[in-house]
Amino acid sequence: MKRRTFCLVVSILFCLTAVCHAQVRDYPKKPIQILVGHTASSAIDVFYRLTAEEVGRTWKVPINIVNKPVASGSVAASEVANAEKDGYLLFGTLVGQLASVSVGNPKSPVHILRDFDVIEMHYYAANVIFVRADSPFKSLDELVDYARKKPGELVAGITQMGSNIHLDALLLNRLAKIDITLVHQDGPPEVLTGVLGGHFNVGWTNHVLATPQVAAGKIRVLAADMKCPLGVPTFAEKGYPIDLVPVMGLFGPRGMPPTVIKTWDEALKTMMKDPKFQASMTKLNFVIDMTTGADKLDKLLKEEVARYSRFTPEELGWRKK
Amino acid sequence: MDAFGYLWMGLSTVLQPINLLYCFAGVFCGTLVGVLPGIGPTGAIALLLPVTFHVPPVSAIIMFCGIMYGAQYGGSTTSILVNIPGEASSIVTCLDGYQMARQGRAGPALGMAAFGSFIAGTGSVFGLVFLAPVLAEFGLRFGPPEYFSLIIFGLTALLYLAHGSMARAMMMALLGLMLASVGIDPLTSYPRFTYDILALRDGLGLVQIVIGLFGVSEILITIEKGVRRTIFDTEIKGLLPTLRDWKDSILPITRGSILGFFLGMIPGISVVIPTFVSYALEKKISKHPEKFGTGVIEGVAAPEAANNAASSGTMVPLLSLGIPCGAASALVLGAMMIYGVVPGPMLISQSPQIFWGVIGSMYVGNLMLLLLNLPLIPLWVKTLKTPYPILFTLILLFCLIGSYTIANSMTDMVIMIIFGFVGYLMKKFEYEMAPLVMGLVLGPLMEKTFRTSLLMSKGSPAIFFRRPISVVLLVLAMLVLISPLITRKRLAEKIVQAEEE
Numbered sequence: 001m002k003r004r005t006f007c008l009v010v011s012i013l014f015c016l017t018a019v020c021h022a023q024v025r026d027y028p029k030k031p032i033q034i035l036v037g038h039t040a041s042s043a044i045d046v047f048y049r050l051t052a053e054e055v056g057r058t059w060k061v062p063i064n065i066v067n068k069p070v071a072s073g074s075v076a077a078s079e080v081a082n083a084e085k086d087g088y089l090l091f092g093t094l095v096g097q098l099a100s101v102s103v104g105n106p107k108s109p110v111h112i113l114r115d116f117d118v119i120e121m122h123y124y125a126a127n128v129i130f131v132r133a134d135s136p137f138k139s140l141d142e143l144v145d146y147a148r149k150k151p152g153e154l155v156a157g158i159t160q161m162g163s164n165i166h167l168d169a170l171l172l173n174r175l176a177k178i179d180i181t182l183v184h185q186d187g188p189p190e191v192l193t194g195v196l197g198g199h200f201n202v203g204w205t206n207h208v209l210a211t212p213q214v215a216a217g218k219i220r221v222l223a224a225d226m227k228c229p230l231g232v233p234t235f236a237e238k239g240y241p242i243d244l245v246p247v248m249g250l251f252g253p254r255g256m257p258p259t260v261i262k263t264w265d266e267a268l269k270t271m272m273k274d275p276k277f278q279a280s281m282t283k284l285n286f287v288i289d290m291t292t293g294a295d296k297l298d299k300l301l302k303e304e305v306a307r308y309s310r311f312t313p314e315e316l317g318w319r320k321k
Numbered sequence: 322m323d324a325f326g327y328l329w330m331g332l333s334t335v336l337q338p339i340n341l342l343y344c345f346a347g348v349f350c351g352t353l354v355g356v357l358p359g360i361g362p363t364g365a366i367a368l369l370l371p372v373t374f375h376v377p378p379v380s381a382i383i384m385f386c387g388i389m390y391g392a393q394y395g396g397s398t399t400s401i402l403v404n405i406p407g408e409a410s411s412i413v414t415c416l417d418g419y420q421m422a423r424q425g426r427a428g429p430a431l432g433m434a435a436f437g438s439f440i441a442g443t444g445s446v447f448g449l450v451f452l453a454p455v456l457a458e459f460g461l462r463f464g465p466p467e468y469f470s471l472i473i474f475g476l477t478a479l480l481y482l483a484h485g486s487m488a489r490a491m492m493m494a495l496l497g498l499m500l501a502s503v504g505i506d507p508l509t510s511y512p513r514f515t516y517d518i519l520a521l522r523d524g525l526g527l528v529q530i531v532i533g534l535f536g537v538s539e540i541l542i543t544i545e546k547g548v549r550r551t552i553f554d555t556e557i558k559g560l561l562p563t564l565r566d567w568k569d570s571i572l573p574i575t576r577g578s579i580l581g582f583f584l585g586m587i588p589g590i591s592v593v594i595p596t597f598v599s600y601a602l603e604k605k606i607s608k609h610p611e612k613f614g615t616g617v618i619e620g621v622a623a624p625e626a627a628n629n630a631a632s633s634g635t636m637v638p639l640l641s642l643g644i645p646c647g648a649a650s651a652l653v654l655g656a657m658m659i660y661g662v663v664p665g666p667m668l669i670s671q672s673p674q675i676f677w678g679v680i681g682s683m684y685v686g687n688l689m690l691l692l693l694n695l696p697l698i699p700l701w702v703k704t705l706k707t708p709y710p711i712l713f714t715l716i717l718l719f720c721l722i723g724s725y726t727i728a729n730s731m732t733d734m735v736i737m738i739i740f741g742f743v744g745y746l747m748k749k750f751e752y753e754m755a756p757l758v759m760g761l762v763l764g765p766l767m768e769k770t771f772r773t774s775l776l777m778s779k780g781s782p783a784i785f786f787r788r789p790i791s792v793v794l795l796v797l798a799m800l801v802l803i804s805p806l807i808t809r810k811r812l813a814e815k816i817v818q819a820e821e822e
Contacts, residue, residue: 039648040367041655049371050659067367070730071522078519107517155777161510183776184508186769189644189651193588196642199464199777208658212643212665283661317510 027087027260031062034090034250035080037073037097043208044248046284047124048092054277055267065092072097074109081115085253087260095121095247095301096164099308104162104316112305117256118297119264121249121304122290125206126228127168129156130213130221132195140223140238143202147178154180157191157200162317164244165204167308168225170315175240195219206246208285228287244307265292327673328450331681334674340380340682347384348686351391352693355407358399358716359532359723359737362392362408363648368726370656378660379675383682385653386636390442390683393592393629394690397434398701401427401621405536405716409527410592410628412758413600415535416484417613417620424616427702428560433570433618434625435694436562441578441626442687445633448582449640449680454669457641460587465773466784468589470794472767475594475759477801478601482755484614490756493747497760498767500525507769508776520732527593527761529724529737534754536720537741540713542748560699562618570622573603581627585634591647592631593762597755599627605801633683640676642666 034052038044045067052063068076073093080091095112102112110116129140137143147154159165161184169182180202185191188205195203196218203219207228213219214230221232226245235242252260271277272290281288291300308316335344354365365388373381396408401418414434421430448456463471476494483490503514504524515521562570577599584595603623604613613620638644643665645651657664662672669676704712724737747754778784785791 039651040370041652041659046655046659049374053371053374065371066729068729069523070728070732071519074519074522075730152779161508181776181779183773184510185773186507190589193461193638193644194464197461197464212663212667215663216666218666280661284658285663317505 027257027263028059028061030088031064032056032088032090033064033066034092035066035068035076036092037068037070037076038094039069040067043124043206043284043286044092044094047248047286048250050277050280051268051271054271054274055264058267058270072101074101077101078109080251081110081253083253085255085257087252087256087264089252090119091116091251093249093251094164095249095304096244096308098249098251099305100162100316101318103305103309104311104313104318106313106318113301115254116251117254117261118301119250119252119261120268120290120292121247121297121300122288123226123245123247124286124288125208125246126224126226126230126234126287127165127245128205128207128210128221128224128228128230128232129169129172130195130203130205130210130219131201132198133217133220135201135220137202137222138220140233140235143222144176144178147176147180151179152181154201155199156180156182156202156204157185157194158182158204159187159191160184160317162315164246165206167244167311167315168242169204170311171242171244172235172240175242192219211285229285247304249301261294268292327677328681330673331677331679332684333681334379334678335383335682335685339377340383340678341685343376343380343384344387344682344686345689347387348391348394348690348693350384351388351393352395352690354388355392355395355411356398357395357719357723358405358407358536359528359720360726361528361649361723362388363652364723364726365392366649366652366656370652370659373656374659378657378662379678381660382653382657382662382675382679383686385656386679386683387686389635389649389653390629390632390686391690393625393632394435394438394694396628397438397621397625398431399716401430401434402701402705403712403716404539406531408628409531409758409762410596410631411625412531412535412593412755413482413596413624414621416482416600416755417616417618420614420616421618421621422705426559426616427705428698429562429566429618430621431698431701432560432562432695433566433622435691435698437570437574437577437622437626438629439687439691440574441581441630442633442690443684444578445582445630446680446684446687448630449633449636449683453637453641456583456586457637460638461642462790463587463589464788465770465777466788467790467794468587468766468770469774470785470791470798471587471590472763472770474794474798474801475598475763476767477798478597479756479759480801480805481601481604481610481613482597482759483753485751485753489752493752493754493757494760497757497762498764499760500530500757501761501764502768507765508772518732520730523728524765525736525761526727526733527758528727529733530740530761531758532720532724533737533740534744534747534757536716537738538744538748540717541741541745543709543713560702561695566618569618573599573619573623574626576602577623577626578630581630582634584627585631585646586637588638588644588646589766590631591635592628595627595631596624597759597762599623605804636679636683639664640668640679643668 036045049065056063083089098112101108131137158169188209191203194200207230221230223235224232225242354360366385396411397414399405399407400411400414401422404415404419406412418430505512505522580599581595584590603619604610635646635650639650645654654664724733774784
């Protein structure tokens with residue numbers, strides 16, 4: 001009899017723990033995949049890899065990063081937009097890229113406000129304008145003055161059409177009423193090469209990539225589009241409200257269960273407080289300013305879309321049909 | 322401390338057991354991905370990246386660099402044995418390497434490829450030690466106009482790449498240039514020839530096309546001929562290069578190394594173009610240019626030396642300026658940032674252990690590669706005896722996996738298969754593939770640099786003639802173009818003379 005009672009108690013306990021466990025682990029129950037529309041070891045890839053490791057360790061569930069750089073991440077975006085709405089396939093991207101394709105390309109298969117639920121968004125770097133260390137331009141004002149006096153003489157190296165950097169540079173031309181010739185390069189390394197070699201008078205990059213060059217005394221940063229550790233004035237302080245700061249975001253298909261977003265929310269908040277994670281961000285020179293929570297994110301996302309709506313589809317790199 | 326003192330520091334870093342282990346792991350993986358067609362160093366590094374988060378930074382970077390130059394050793398193997406380049410940088414090796422294998426001289430070809438790579442690899446370590454900072458600054462002087470002139474010079478290599486009809490070679494080069502224009506316009510970002518297929522926005526990838534053109538088509542041709550391969554019938558003569566081979570190869574290896582190293586360190590040139598140029602150079606100065614393409618050992622030694630030296634050359638801007646040239650070194654750069662090592666001009670003074678450790682590891686790694694690759698030669702030669710139905714299934718499998726892993730995209734696999742059939746038809750109708758690939762490699766660079774230059778000069782083509790480096794390169798290109806007029810006359814006289822005798 002005693003033995004039977006014991007068995008009963010044990011089995012009830014087992015059931016209870018199982019139930020409790022199930023309650024705790026509504027999500028995630030199986031490995032999660034995050035598609036990243038950029039190549040491995042790009043800033044966005046690095047951030048989500050570190051996040052995946054940190055959060056995956058807390059949840060004891062593997063979170064795998066898959067790089068799908070095809071068509072600037074458009075393929076990955078459609079794949080996630082049409083995925084099962086269970087939170088096991090997510091999309092880590094530059095919000096600007098997704099916003100730009102949504103407002104600029106009338107044929108875009110996805111729309112950032114229609115097809116996605118956003119889990120978090122964060123700033124990580126400021127875009128900066130720089131010259132070679134031996135350049136005569138000591139400040140943004142001097143550069144702008146010269147550009148006004150000698151229209152069309154200055155050449156700036158920038159990144160691809162429609163990138164945050166390109167739009168920042170466009171805004172500077174527009175707001176300061178100057179016409180610096182903008183030469184598109186494949187990416188920041190090519191811009192840096194061009195400026196260091198003296199082929200471009202000015203270049204645009206982000207503060208993460210500029211920092212080591214500044215430390216070595218190779219380049220001088222004139223202004224940034226957001227406060228950054230380089231301690232340079234922002235464009236806004238100089239009278240030009242230029243604000244296409246790169247923002248990263250984690251997205252899932254529209255209509256995910258609220259528990260998924262809540263679980264992520266909590267995990268991300270814990271992660272951001274972890275000194276070890278903070279240290280790895282400092283090592284990368286990233287300045288992370290993360291927003292979570294549906295209301296704040298919704299507002300932020302709409303603002304971000306509005307920033308890109310100021311430009312024509314051509315400026316965003318999409319042909320009007 | 323002088324350069325030797327630092328080098329000693331680097332060597333003592335790499336000789337720590339843990340670093341030796343990672344170095345070996347790197348060169349071993351490198352050889353492996355080099356041998357497998359389609360799977361390249363970029364894919365391997367991307368796959369290993371997350372694994373290395375908890376590894377000491379020096380060890381991880383040593384391993385990644387090992388993959389980069391190790392792949393250049395392995396790339397030649399399949400080029401020589403089955404006429405399928407393991408890497409894009411081994412395309413030229415197919416031209417003479419495969420012919421050598423058909424004559425039963427696969428062993429010497431593989432051996433010379435390994436020795437050539439070793440000599441180039443170790444030689445360029447010294448180049449890195451003594452010249453890196455100076456050279457890095459020189460590399461920066463290449464702006465868009467200089468690149469354009471360099472590419473024009475590179476295009477003249479076409480004259481020497483073809484061994485059949487020149488008209489057909491030109492057609493193929495032109496086709497290559499045309500295929501290179503698929504994808505988004507580099508300056509305006511408008512999609513061109515994409516037919517609303519999203520994946521085509523990135524253009525037709527070099528690797529997919531190369532695997533298709535060379536790999537899949539080779540398999541189709543062989544199956545058509547009947548499954549027995551002619552290559553088995555030839556007796557295998559010798560496994561190592563003879564004294565004669567050495568005599569023929571030593572100068573081409575030296576020239577290939579120097580050329581590869583200098584071209585490799587110019588950001589954006591990477592490892593493929595130097596192999597084309599070095600092959601062209603050897604054919605140009607050879608006493609028997611007509612034999613190129615029929616299995617001469619110089620045609621294997623020079624480009625193999627060039628690609629290895631070039632992969633070391635790409636380390637110059639990477640380590641001394643923090644500028645990556647090529648996808649693989651961009652990955653290594655990103656990896657450094659994850660480890661908290663700041664790549665850039667300060668690397669040498671801030672983290673000397675990493676800079677010199679990597680350089681020391683390249684010396685040790687090249688030695689490991691030689692020791693690893695020489696004993697493998699008999700094994701590789703034996704693989705030719707594998708029943709072909711098994712061999713080609715495996716090759717096809719790796720081709721498919723390789724093209725998929727580039728960007729995890731199905732479209733890339735489809736592109737590869739389509740170009741397999743294109744390659745099959747080209748072989749059937751005797752059109753050569755190397756000129757096409759050359760057009761494809763040079764096309765995007767040429768277009769971008771030409772248009773950027775004109776933007777910089779507000780539309781005036783005079784920019785190409787105002788800058789000294791650009792002028793020198795254009796003059797060189799001109800000389801190469803008119804020189805056959807002179808040498809051909811001499812050649813004709815020689816033939817007449819020979820006939821009289």
